[in-house]
Amino acid sequence: MRPARVIAVFLLVAALSACESGGPSDLYTGGPDSAPAESAKPAKPEVLEWGTPATVDGKAENPVKVTPVGILYTRGDGNQVKPTQKWLVAVSLRLEAEQQPDYLAPPIDGGGFYWRADGDEELIAKGNGNALNAPWVGRAPSLLARNLQPGEPEIAVIDFDLPTAGGTLLFKTPAGDTTRWKLPARTTGTGLTQVRAALKEFGIKP
Numbered sequence: 693m694r695p696a697r698v699i700a701v702f703l704l705v706a707a708l709s710a711c712e713s714g715g716p717s718d719l720y721t722g723g724p725d726s727a728p729a730e731s732a733k734p735a736k737p738e739v740l741e742w743g744t745p746a747t748v749d750g751k752a753e754n755p756v757k758v759t760p761v762g763i764l765y766t767r768g769d770g771n772q773v774k775p776t777q778k779w780l781v782a783v784s785l786r787l788e789a790e791q792q793p794d795y796l797a798p799p800i801d802g803g804g805f806y807w808r809a810d811g812d813e814e815l816i817a818k819g820n821g822n823a824l825n826a827p828w829v830g831r832a833p834s835l836l837a838r839n840l841q842p843g844e845p846e847i848a849v850i851d852f853d854l855p856t857a858g859g860t861l862l863f864k865t866p867a868g869d870t871t872r873w874k875l876p877a878r879t880t881g882t883g884l885t886q887v888r889a890a891l892k893e894f895g896i897k898p
Contacts, residue, residue, distance in 0.1 A: 739860060739872045743881070745786075746873075749865045750794030751801060756840060758796075758863060759786040760873050761847070762881030765857055766826075766891060766898045773894060776821035777855040782828060783875075784883030788845040795839055802866035805835075805850050807875075809859045821853025827894045832886035847883040 740746060745759040762784035768774035783805075787796070797803030799817055806815040823829075832849040840846060858877035864870050879898050891898060 739874050742874055742876055744873065746863075746871045747790065748796070748863055748871050749867065749869065750789065750840070751797040751803070751866070752792070752794050753867075754792040754794035755790040756794055756796060757786075757788045757790055757845075758871070760784070760861060760875075760881075761786050762883040763876055764879045764884050764887055764898050766896055768826075769894065769896050773825065773827060773896060774822065775853045777853055779852075779854045779857060780823060780826045781852040781854050782826065782832065782884060782887045783850050783852070783861060784832075784881065784887075785848050785850065786845055786883065787840050787848055789840040789842045791842060793839055793841050796835060796863070797866050798835070803864050806862045806864065807852050807854060807859055808862060809856060815862065816852065816854065818850045818852055823851040823853040826851055826890075827896065828887040828890040831890045832884075849883070849887060 742760060745757050747755045747757050750756040760783060762782075764782045765779045766781075767778070768780055773780075805818045807818070808815055828849065829851060833847055835848045835850060857875075859875050861873045861875050862870055863872075888898070
């Protein structure tokens with residue numbers, strides 16, 4: 693075979709091989725800085741199931757683990773102790789600083805706990821209505837002045853005056869991050885010992 697034909701055949705074979713393999717443009721030739729990006733981490737659920745722990749930022753932006761562990765509904769005694777709407781509600785939370793001492797920022801600092809009805813965008817802050825007149829307030833541990841320590845979980849109780857059972861519990865940080873939990877529509881869980889004792893003293897059934 694003449695040299696010219698040999699060269700032509702070689703170029704034809706090389707061209708066909710490049711087409712079958714997708715060509716040089718399909719090959720990754722970049723350096724470390726141009727490597728393909730890793731897939732994004734899956735986003736956490738929009739609303740967590742009841743009892744699911746979540747890590748939120750404390751006032752000083754240190755991580756704090758928050759776990760809702762109990763909820764109690766009562767209509768009061770119909771006289772001095774009663775909600776302005778339908779239910780006085782106590783929600784017990786298990787709180788623990790994960791690395792450094794910290795506490796959960798209150799609404800005055802741009803944070804705090806809120807409640808929202810299903811299908812509604814309006815938020816109701818803890819302590820609304822007659823919530824602060826509930827028998828357990830001042831007896832059950834609250835969020836006030838709580839300096840949480842790593843390795844020392846504590847229980848705190850937050851109080852609501854709500855128009856309906858169930859809904860969503862929200863915690864907001866001053867930075868605008870929001871964590872949500874689905875609330876049970878009936879009394880359940882733990883961390884309510886002082887709440888129950890106060891109701892019993894007043895002769896009120898949950």
